[in-house]
Amino acid sequence: MQQTSQGDTQTLARGDNVLEISEALNAILADVFALYMKTKNFHWHVWGPHFRDHHLLFDDQASQLLAITDEIAERVRKSGAFTLHSIGDIARRQRILDNNGKGVAAADMLEELRQDNQALVASLREAKALADRAGDNATSGLIDGWTDQAEGRAWFLLEAGRSA
Structure with missing residues (x-):
């Protein structure tokens, strides 16, 4: 491992793939923030016969997304890069698109968030492949947990959409 310095932070870089992995993680972090905001938007604006269930589901999922932002950013910093x-x-x-629509139907909210979580899973799998090729076991292991969470969110949204 090569020791690098950025500002006052001393970190251990893991070879030539650090930049590639940190860029992938920064894109994922941006997507997680975008998905967090969209999920909160839908939480605030959901309406209809399943209001309470959807309102609580969106809030729970938004909290889960916000919770991993620090983990992702700190992983980037531990690699010696900026976030x-x-x-x-x-x-x-x-890469996850915003939704600024007014009066979005609950079923459409559920489906859009499900697709966004599936897109996040695809990005996480790409980043995991980069980490695995670089022998970055710590990043790879963290990505496994984030992938499981995103798959879980997509599953809940799918099942909730069956009743919308």
Whole structure:
């Protein structure tokens, strides 16, 4: 391992793949923030006969998303790279699209969030492959947990959508 320095932080870099892995994680972090905001948006604006169930589901999922943001950012920093700095930085990197619609039907909310979580799973799997090729076991292991959470969210959204 090569020792690197960024500012006052001393870290251990893991070879040539550090930049590639940190860029993948920063894109995932931007997507998680975008998905968090969209989930909260839907939490605040859901309506209909299953309001309470959907309102609580969206809030629970948003909390889960927010909880992993620090883990992702700290993993990037541990690798010796910098992470996101601003809302603008998130907007430039995010691949999950915003939804600024008014009056979105609950069934559409559920389906859109399910698809977004599935897209996040695909991005996580790509990042895991990078980490595995680099022998970055710590990042790979963290990604396993984040993938399981995203798959769980997608499953809950699918099942909730059957009743919407």
